Amino acid sequence: MLRTIKGKFIIGFLLIFSLSFLVLNQTVKKIIWSSNEEIVTSDLVELKKNSIVYVNQAFLINHYKSNELYFGDMADEMADNLHRSTGSDVSVYNVNGALLSSSNKKVFSGKSDDDLKQAIKGKTAYHISNDRNKAEVFFSYPVVVDGTKVGILRFSKDFNLLYKQSGEILDIVFYIALAIFVAAFLFSYILSRHITIPLVKLTEATSQVKKGKLDVDIHFRRKDEIGQLAINFNDMINRIREQISTIERDRDRLKELNEQEKRFFDNMTHELKTPLTSIQGYAEIIKEKGESDQKFFDKGMNHIVEESRRLHNLVIKLLEVSRETSKDLQFDRIDAGEILKDVCESMKFRAERYKKRISCDIEEGLYVHGQVNRLRQLFINLLDNAIKYSLSHSEIIIKAGIVGEKVLFTFKNPSAPFENNQYSEIFQPFYSVNQKIKEEGSVGLGLSIVKTIVDEHGGTIKMFYKENHTVIHIEIAYAKVEK
Structure with missing residues (x-):
């Protein structure tokens, strides 16, 4: 009896679902x-409007009258x-349907011309030629200028x-309906095995746990011993998952701390290198010129003293700095333009060593919220890169000004384009576009540090290639005077 009832249930379910499946x-x-026909009709109406506007404008511009000859x-x-x-491919006909011109005669030849016949009679018509993978619409209408029919456009x-997407939607609906059918069939089969299925699931779950897979949960709406067993099993698995998750978080945190420590010392090494480079440049020039140019000698010595002090401050900072994020740094309202002018002036001698020159166009009053040393490091790194990687005997152009509510800094130098358009990866740590031209001793952190400093100041940076120049744009919010 039980087998007969179960059989009737399954057969009745199959019949009902099959009918519903076909209707759906x-x-x-x-x-x-x-819906496709409505979309096609809408597109064709818009196409007709645009082409009518074009024809009328053509007649008006050429001072033609509304006749067939013109x-x-x-x-x-x-x-x-x-x-x-x-x-779209276009054919032009006279009022009798004789072809005058066509953008592609092969497209229109050998196809049904019912729409053209209707246009000859003065009607607008189209027909759709489609199968499962291809759909093409032929659309014709008579061209009327100032109330006179002058020809036909097709x-x-x-x-x-459109029709490919429609076919895909039908396929999706078919497979979803089929999946629902399979799920419903399995559900009905499970109902017939109401007593044994819970034990089967518990056995399978324990087997998964034995293999190390803990993403299992057992849910039974039962209040007997099996239901309580399922609850205890889920509690046990949840506690094991929590313990493993805690261990994994601790492991990932330890790994992250180690990586942060390495990045920290790498960045500080790069920061220490910057003032040393400037000191070395001035020292070499002073050594060459001696005291013959007293003004330059005094200027160079002052710069060496300043850079030495900054180097000293960096060393002190290295010994005292905490590993907190940049959010704890103190930002002040500072004139970034003055900092950039000073960097340009100090880097001109380095550029001369490479037989290059720096051109600066910097507006006054470019105030931002930031740190003097960090912005100075930002500009030095960018100028240093521009000097090293620009073409020989070239001019490096530096511009800065207010655009909207932002201060825009532009660094532009003539260079060859990067291979494979690698501008999106250039700000990644340790990334080098060309290992052959990579500066000796560099670890690929220069532009990564630049990106970090820009992020600290809430700005944006992008690099691109335009008109044989590598261009870097930096935008930082303009700091208005607080009232």
């Missing part, structure tokens, strides 16, 4: 095809312009994507 698919198919004279031009502007428009 046919209904969805009808709705989709109807329409024929314009046929080639119309076919070409409408093809380029609409992206378009061939590709709707392959």
